[in-house]
Amino acid sequence: MSANDRGTIKWVSLMLPEHVQMLNEMWEEDEYKEKPILDEQKIMEIDASLQCAIHNDLTVAIKFFENRSYHTAKGKILKIDSLNKTLQLRNQEETKVSLYNVIDVFID
Incomplete structure (x- = not known):
């Protein structure tokens, strides 16, 4: 948990479930790795x-x-x-x- 998560956690209870799901998917996409290009x-x-x-x-x-x-x-x-x-x-x-x-x- 970083310092920026505090703001998100604070407002999650006021969000629609669809918005929470969309935020979770966005955070998962941040974890994706890219395939390296081999020389x-x-x-x-x-x-x-x-x-x-x-x-x-x-x-x-x-x-x-x-x-x-x-x-x-x-x-x-x-x-x-x-x-x-x-x-x-x-x-x-x-x-x-x-x-x-x-x-x-x-x-x-």
Whole structure:
């Protein structure tokens, strides 16, 4: 709670429920993250890490952007579908990640 919230909390009891809902949605949108734009060098680094991991059967941690937030999936690469631009990981459940959403790859 910040100093600016005091004014909002004070007046919420006098607002219509629709206005309170609209304010809550607005505050949630403030929490949304933006997908970073990767430069050519970072894309090549991700590609090299993926190739190394798939050829040597290594475990990777993939950081990706989805649903306005950052996520991490860990496992071994099952396959890379270049036609659909997806990556499939073998972990507890098989995770599919769009290659467009991959932000970073860490080899464990």
